[in-house]
Amino acid sequence: MKHFVNKLTFNAFIAVFIALFGFILIHSGQSVNCTTSISNPSSNLVFFWLFDTSLPNDTPLEAIDPIYNLNPNAILLYNSALSGYPFSPDHPNWRKASMERRNAPTPLNYRPEGNNGISYDVSNMRAIQVKQPFVGDGGENTLYFHLPTNGFKDIVFQFAAKNEGAADKLSIDYSVNSGEPVWTTTGLANPTPDLSDNYQLYVVNFNQINEASNNQHFKIRIRFIGENMSVDEGKRVTFNNFSIDASALSGNNLPPVIINNIELQELIEQGDGMEFNLNNIFSDPDNDPLVFSVVSERPTMVQATLTGSTTSITPLKRGDAIITITANDGFNPTVQTSFRVLVYPRAFPLKDGELSFTYWNYNEPEYSYPQYMMFLQSEQNDPKINDALLFPYFIPHDDYHPDDLANLGFPYKNSRRTRINGLDDDGIAFINTGRGRDLGGLLIAVDLSEVESAKLDWLGGTIIRNNRVYAIRLFYRTNLFTPFADLMHNGQEIEYVTAQQGDVKRFSDISLPDNIMNQKYVQFLWKYYLVEGDTSSRAQLRLDDIVFKNVTGINESQKAKFDIYTKDGEIILTSPTIVNGDIMVYDVMGRLIKTNKIRNSTTSVVDLGMIKGVFVVRLITSENNFLTKILLR
The missing domain is CATH 2.60.120 (Jelly Rolls)
Known part of the structure; x- marks a missing residue:
């Protein structure tokens, strides 16, 4: 007898596992859709941190705001193990025990709805790294998350992390009180999860911890465990895609959500456009009526108009433009998503x-x-x-x-x-x-x-x-x-x-x-x-x-051989046989600047006066359509 579990059933199993044990790791090599939240199906993304190129590179960081938040005042703060951090570039501790941006993207826990609906492959994602030493005269390298959960319950904290030679485990605890934090691991089945050389998805469930819900003082702390945490060999632990998901408390009006993303659109200038019904892009959890808007980054290249809930995209000129569409329910901050339109040349x-x-x-x-x-x-x-x-x-x-x-x-x-x-x-x-x-x-x-x-x-x-x-x-x-x-x-x-x-x-x-x-x-x-x-x-x-x-209909053996050259400011065309045709001279921008006729002759002279430069000369006869480039000095 064969046994199998489909993806929906497996995700339901994971949700039950988290509810019972409070924590789970998912390795990046497993066939699990780790970019989708596996918490309560009624939950909403509340906070999301994307580390992209908007963060300065090769720079010690102290604080990072989430790029998506439903409550104000969420922030990630960093404490370095070295007193005096951050240091100047000429200091011997420059970029030691530091939190920095690095290039290590992963789809694990990437949340397009927290990044204007942008898909992972064009998210411009990087990562953050915490570097050795991890213990010093300033204490421990520590990540502090300030996570006000006002109006929400069933809190789930998720992120991706990997070890690159610096630590063996993470140490995760939390605080729910006002004032000086009192850190605890009560209710967490595994507050010291192992690190791996590859990215893993870490999921910490707080739905059995009532104090974490509807709490403006809720905080989470991440530290590091290993054998010799004071060593300094330039090694690191890398993190990505921190998020908080939660369910709204009764009476808490939620903002619109992005239910479908629009990918890159490729069009042809002055060609057919396209239309999108924005009711298929946004949905409101409370069924509030939505007001939409649409803006083109470069309206001379791509025109975007809105009629009711339908946006029309018209390609005008070669280039590209970001199209930003927004939805507002009248209660919450405006939600937006965007997509890019690439416009190719007409033929x-x-x-x-x-x-x-x-x-x-x-x-x-x-x-x-x-x-x-x-x-x-x-x-x-x-x-x-x-x-x-x-x-x-x-x-x-x-x-x-x-x-x-x-x-x-x-x-x-x-x-x-x-x-x-x-x-x-x-x-x-x-x-x-x-x-x-x-x-x-x-x-x-x-x-x-x-x-x-x-x-x-x-x-x-x-x-x-x-x-x-x-x-x-x-x-x-x-x-x-x-x-x-x-x-x-x-x-x-x-x-x-x-x-x-x-x-x-x-x-x-x-x-x-x-x-x-x-x-x-x-x-x-x-x-x-x-x-x-x-x-x-x-x-x-x-x-x-x-x-x-x-060369449609042209017999190669019938093509005349022409010689075109310049002399004393003139363009001269000669042929070994009698020619009847029209000569056209264009500048390099394709503008016609001179025409001449050749009738029953082997030679034609085109006088351009004082004009100098590079020109394209075209000869059209009944049997030939000849084109060449020439420089007139």
Whole structure:
């Protein structure tokens, strides 16, 4: 006979276990949904501490407020074992016996409802660490939680923790009196739980301790137990995701709760938008009527409007925006959640002619991209081949290097840190330096409707070789809901890999696959990614001379060969055969600045007067659609 327990039954068992014994540990390796509270089903999240990048890094901390609270005055305070804490950077005890931020996220006990409905994978979570020594002239390293439970009962305290060579056990006690705390472990079955090398979920239930309920003076204390707690080897205990859950007392009106989270939305500029019924996002425990609001972080990129309980999202321009929606029940503080909208470029109709990327100026402002294109970055260091690029290129103003502060708002001209540089008629350059927002790629959207055959050219190059090897590989996809796939040529992936400094390689006449012909929206992604190496500087690579060509119905053997050059301020076109056609000259922003006709001749001269710079010259005949870039000095 087989025996099994489903998740609901198991959680019910856990709730009973806690009620009976007051404490349970759940190891991170077990198949339990540890991000969901396993306390009383009628309980509510009252306090939640998320440790993210809003905390200063490499800095001794003394106090941390919860990011979510239903009662005021909750706080986490820290006492260091060393008298005089916190110390200045020039003190020998700097960052000793300290509480600090560190990078150690975990989904254990993560509560999206306590973080504006943001899912774990985009929560920007870090952690806190308590460092050796744990005993000294200032007493013991101790965490103090001030947790006023006014209006609540059946208190449950939860958190994640792991040992990294510093302690064997935790020591947990509490106080319920006013004035100087009187600490006790009465009612706690296991006040000294073991620590593990991996994160564990710790759950402490106070529902059998009546004094913990409806008590503005309720406090919890965490200390540390081990063999030699005065040793100082730089080791630590790490914590994450402290929370308090409780049930409301009768007559205590509760705020709205977030019942569904909206994940990242990917849309196309000037394309279809979307709608959300906010009654499916928020619910009120007391059935109070809710008043909603919606705000877009960047309304010129993403418009957000509200009609009744329905919010409409409209993509206007390439980029992204955080959309914040709120609900208020008229009794409690407003509850809010947010989601991000990423807006991709609209597609260029290739049936109308060639599309090219041959120039980008370093003076372009932030959130500017070539038409039908977009530069992308990640939210990590050194993205690899399969890592997502879900953010438009942007440098936060507080992440500009001091040498680049004069460039604020102009991220294509920086000389330090992760960046894309505009190289004028040499295109762009990518380089990463490990900023948590590393690059990246160039995405181009093309409409291949009524196109039966098309080809592609591009150029890759090495500007600075350095030790970490990077590559630029070409991908494509035909909708926003499937992963990018390699664009193949002669059975091989198409990529440029770091070579000697100054090296360039042209990829010419790449035939686009038949399965994407006549597709209305196709994205092509040139992805700059780490190939190998984990120390020292990264390679800076160049991308340039991208040209999409519609060759539908063109016989390759019938293509004329043209020569275009400049002389004395003029653009001169010559052909070995008689030509009839139209010549168009565009500037690097795609603006038409001059036209000329060639009739029954082998030569045409276009005089641009005193205008200098880089231009794109296009010749259209009955048999050819020719495009090239030229520099007029």
